[in-house]
Amino acid sequence: MDRFALDTTAGALLHDLGISLPNVLRRAGQPADLLAHGPVTLESRDYFAFWEALEAEADSPDLVVRIGRSLSPEVFNPPMFAALCSRDLDTAARRLAGYKALIGPLRLDVTTGGTDLTLTCLWPDGHTPPPVLVIAELVFWVAMARIGTRHDVRPLRLTVPDVPDDTRPFLDYLGIDVEQAPRPAITFAADDAHRPFLTANELMWQYFEPELRKRLSEVNRDASTTDRVRAALLELLPTGQGTMQGVARSLAVSTRTLQRRLLRERTTFQAVLTDTRTTLAHRYLRDDDLTTEQISFLLGYDDPKSFYRAYRSWTGSTPARTRAERVAHMATGTARLATAAADSPS
Incomplete structure (x- = not known):
């Protein structure tokens, strides 16, 4: 329950990005042939180290945007590919939320309002994922929506606890700026949430679902x-x-x-x-x-x-x-930052 799946398609994705997989694995303290024999599962600290190594190897502020642009059905693992068989983004999110345990202990909360769809990533207590991984989880949904609809879907809002220093790549890719908030979440307009997926394939979903259920039951059986x-x-x-x-x-x-x-x-x-x-x-x-x-x-x-x-x-x-105590604590923190900025030499 405290492990993340790393699929062999990660190698294809990094190749498309022009990033050396062996170099990333070396930086992360993993063997160069880690993915040579199929998918693996990594403990949280090793999985987070992989993402930190990827960010260091890329050395680029637009890494997450490049990942979003490079994603394709060929580099999706089975749960994600199955989601593309859905009729729209709302259905895909709900399906993938149900099978998120196959990827890791991260949960996806799907909330439908009258005019929008919000997807919130809920990380287990005690986990501090790298900021690059947090924002990548959200940008993935933009890529999913665009691949499925073949439309330039743009979210209404994207929030993360740690806003990147340079948000210009995100503004260009998303059409909006990244905002700071305690919980990482992305919101889509209802029209985009229900825009038909051109990749919808109910027969393919019926083919995938039994295998996904089987894999999920195996995960649950291993859990306490x-x-x-x-x-x-x-x-x-x-x-x-x-x-x-x-x-x-x-x-x-x-x-x-x-x-x-x-x-x-x-x-x-x-x-x-x-x-x-x-x-x-x-x-x-x-x-x-x-x-x-x-x-x-x-x-x-x-x-x-x-x-x-x-x-x-x-x-x-x-x-x-x-x-009230949380609001007061945030206000105190903001005041301290403002005082520090005022006192610092220009």
């Missing part, structure tokens, strides 16, 4: 019961089915078996549920567009009062106070 329960809760909480019975149904086991397996891992369903809700609550509270009522719903509570009581028991604080 705690990880599987947490993954199930992420899907079930917004539906109000984040109960032990609901999770047991999702994992195709009895509640007694589920309890026994969790106890073997020295935890309980309630402990995993509380931990998952606490993590999600902190994440959602960083998004000022979400009201506490909406957060309450996303966490599977019937009414906001239950969420308030639970949050106070977890943290000793309230959602409103947590948000």
Whole structure:
């Protein structure tokens, strides 16, 4: 669950970019024949080191844009190629979100508003991916939309925690500037989200899906019961089915078996549920567009009062106070930066 897949098509992509794969692998501390015998999985630190080595070897501020321009069906791995069989970007995102575990522990949150589609990358706690990888994950969706529709699709907004020093390549490629925000996300207009993919092929999707399901079940089988329960809760909480019975149904086991397996891992369903809700609550509270009522719903509570009581028991604080402290902390940081800039010699 803490490993990322590196497909052999990475070699083809780097060749198209004019970047030496052996040099990148050497910089990353990996053997030169790493991909010679097929796809591999790397621990997070090694996968992040690969991207850092790629950035260093390229030594170019427009690396991510070059990757976006170079992407083609030939360098997509099976889950991504299957997404191109979808009827539109919205469907492709939802399909790929379901199989993201085949690529790594990164999750994709798909949110559809009345006038737009937002894709948010959710990195596991404790992971600090290189900024180049974070923004590449988002630019990928622009490339996907353009390949599928054969149209110059341009997003409405792209946000990352660490904005590149030189954003001119992104402005040229995306048609918009990169903005700073706590969560990496990209937003498309509804018209572009539902623009038909010329690559749509339902028969091909039906061919790919059973293999994807098989591979996903193998990944899940290797995961701990705690990880599987947490993954199930992420899907079930917004539906109000984040109960032990609901999770047991999702994992195709009895509640007694589920309890026994969790106890073997020295935890309980309630402990995993509380931990998952606490993590999600902190994440959602960083998004000022979400009201506490909406957060309450996303966490599977019937009414906001239950969420308030639970949050106070977890943290000793309230959602409103947590948000106020975050705003104050950000304001203090901005003031310090402004003071430092004013005091620095011109």
